[in-house]
Amino acid sequence: MRKVKTKFEFYEDLPLGPVAEVETSPLHRTDWHLHGRPVIDHEKCTACRICWIFCPEGAIQLEDGAVTVNYRYCKGCGICAHECPVGAIRMTRS
Amino acid sequence: MPGGGHPHDEELAMTTKRLLTGNGAAALAVKLCQPKVICAYPITPQTPIVEYLAKFVADGELKAEYIPIEGEHSAMAACIAASLAGARTYTATSSQGLAYMQEGLFYAAGVRAPILMTVVNRSLAAPWTILAGEDDSISQRDTGWIQFYCESVQEVLDTHIQAYRVAEDWEVRLPVMVCLDGFNLSHCYEYVEVPRQRDVDEFLPPFRPMYRLDVEDPKLIPPFEPPEWFMAFKLQQEEAMENAKRRIREVDEQFSERFGRGYGLVEPFLCEDADAVIVAMGTIAGTAREAVARMRRKRRKVGLVRIRVFRPFPREELKHALRGVKAVGVIDRNYSFGCGGAVFTELRSALYGDRAAPIVLGFVAGLGGQDVTVHHVMEMAEKVLGAAETGEVERETEWIGIRRRKPCQSLNSP
Numbered sequence: 001m002r003k004v005k006t007k008f009e010f011y012e013d014l015p016l017g018p019v020a021e022v023e024t025s026p027l028h029r030t031d032w033h034l035h036g037r038p039v040i041d042h043e044k045c046t047a048c049r050i051c052w053i054f055c056p057e058g059a060i061q062l063e064d065g066a067v068t069v070n071y072r073y074c075k076g077c078g079i080c081a082h083e084c085p086v087g088a089i090r091m092t093r094s
Numbered sequence: 095m096p097g098g099g100h101p102h103d104e105e106l107a108m109t110t111k112r113l114l115t116g117n118g119a120a121a122l123a124v125k126l127c128q129p130k131v132i133c134a135y136p137i138t139p140q141t142p143i144v145e146y147l148a149k150f151v152a153d154g155e156l157k158a159e160y161i162p163i164e165g166e167h168s169a170m171a172a173c174i175a176a177s178l179a180g181a182r183t184y185t186a187t188s189s190q191g192l193a194y195m196q197e198g199l200f201y202a203a204g205v206r207a208p209i210l211m212t213v214v215n216r217s218l219a220a221p222w223t224i225l226a227g228e229d230d231s232i233s234q235r236d237t238g239w240i241q242f243y244c245e246s247v248q249e250v251l252d253t254h255i256q257a258y259r260v261a262e263d264w265e266v267r268l269p270v271m272v273c274l275d276g277f278n279l280s281h282c283y284e285y286v287e288v289p290r291q292r293d294v295d296e297f298l299p300p301f302r303p304m305y306r307l308d309v310e311d312p313k314l315i316p317p318f319e320p321p322e323w324f325m326a327f328k329l330q331q332e333e334a335m336e337n338a339k340r341r342i343r344e345v346d347e348q349f350s351e352r353f354g355r356g357y358g359l360v361e362p363f364l365c366e367d368a369d370a371v372i373v374a375m376g377t378i379a380g381t382a383r384e385a386v387a388r389m390r391r392k393r394r395k396v397g398l399v400r401i402r403v404f405r406p407f408p409r410e411e412l413k414h415a416l417r418g419v420k421a422v423g424v425i426d427r428n429y430s431f432g433c434g435g436a437v438f439t440e441l442r443s444a445l446y447g448d449r450a451a452p453i454v455l456g457f458v459a460g461l462g463g464q465d466v467t468v469h470h471v472m473e474m475a476e477k478v479l480g481a482a483e484t485g486e487v488e489r490e491t492e493w494i495g496i497r498r499r500k501p502c503q504s505l506n507s508p
């Protein structure tokens with residue numbers, strides 16, 4: 001099997017056929033911070049799971065009835081904060 | 095022993111003889127090549143290939159993953175993924191099915207997936223037909239696939255075995271189409287020598303992928319390529335095509351040494367002293383062979399060049415075979431509207447600039463299963479001989495077998 005080369009300057013350095021190393025979610029962080037990071041106020045949170053339904057990245061987790069955010073995959077879109085009916089999610093920049 | 099044979103005869107025999115159709119030979123050859131993944135959607139006249147292979151897998155005669163699928167577009171997608179995952183991969187189609195998978199054809203060649211596909215040639219609608227015509231695979235000639243066109247059932251079997259060797263060669267790494275005329279070859283029976291499994295195994299080493307798709311070591315094939323590098327990868331494909339010319343010849347020679355049959359990229363027949371030569375592909379070449387042999391008996395100096403490999407186009411071999419010939423008549427079972435037959439235009443382009451280049455005449459025949467007889471070919475050859483004598487061409491391209499009110503307009507069968 002051939003090793004994947006990613007940096008090349010000349011034609012002669014190219015790998016045989018178009019191939020690239022990729023950043024896939026199991027092995028790499030795929031998070032962005034578009035509008036900051038969502039922080040859940042567990043005092044206010046009713047665990048209604050609306051954020052879990054609306055999250056386009058599947059970054060909202062349900063752990064023992066509690067709602068948490070997986071920051072490895074969260075893109076910071078802010079949809080969860082927008083949809084939360086009790087205002088328990090705040091977008092923060094730190 | 096029944097038949098009085100020596101007890102070891104069967105073991106010593108290099109081959110067994112079987113009565114097979116073109117489709118049967120294709121399926122049996124594929125079985126001998128032991129692909130790990132087969133994914134194809136049935137379509138007339140390719141259907142029996144899919145049925146045979148599905149049965150081989152169901153009966154446990156072939157250890158492969160057989161994927162029934164909803165259409166040809168998905169079939170090609172599955173084949174590309176399987177090939178990149180490290181499996182020797184096979185598919186087959188015809189006509190509308192090939193057109194439907196076209197997008198995937200570019201992908202397969204672009205990611206250098208050495209998939210083998212049998213194309214049982216059938217003209218494309220409309221009007222609706224299920225019969226022979228090479229317009230389906232010819233219209234895919236720019237997708238980056240190697241293309242073989244077979245003349246006999248034996249050649250169908252042999253070419254499939256050779257094709258995997260060529261496709262998987264490190265200097266080539268390109269997908270291959272093995273094309274055979276629908277019904278004329280796919281459904282016609284011939285006695286065929288079938289090689290032993292162990293001889294095929296020795297001839298065709300196990301498939302080794304370039305980069306294996308692996309969740310533990312992820313790769314993106316193919317990534318988005320910016321303009322800076324896109325053309326460079328296309329040039330790689332062109333270089334692989336050029337390499338394929340040499341490797342096809344070498345693989346054919348090695349096959350010939352082991353199994354006693356070889357075909358080359360082009361096959362000249364009685365061309366040495368010929369004034370006029372017919373150039374044809376597929377089963378029409380078989381008919382032309384008979385026509386040329388009959389005309390030779392009447393001392394007409396005609397010959398035949400059969401093109402077996404259309405992609406890569408064997409320019410040098412054709413130039414060599416046609417050296418000293420005064421006029422050439424190309425029979426195309428395909429057509430590019432507003433231009434001409436594919437073999438005609440490409441051959442003439444290859445000969446351009448050669449001072450001693452022969453006159454080239456184009457004949458369009460056999461589309462949609464139209465019968466091309468020995469008499470048709472003899473009439474065409476007489477026209478070519480006429481052009482060789484006078485040095486003049488009456489019409490650049492002629493459509494054969496069109497029944498017209500004015501018979502002088504066409505070459506109707508007598």
